[in-house]
Amino acid sequence: MDKKELLQKYYDMEMNNVFAYSSNYLMSSPKKGYEREWCESKERASLLLELITE
DSSP: OOHHHHHHHHHHHHHHHHHHHBSSTTOOSBOTTOHHHHHHHHHHHHHHHHHHHO
């Protein structure tokens, strides 16, 4: 396993969290009560994607 594969795995995990905390399949809004977790997961996923594409 190399760095990109590991980063991709963590990205996939964060996107799974975003999906779980989302109120719809488009992942455009959080479930009520999970706003903080949804925002944090989206932020981590975004940062991981930046690292993967460098």
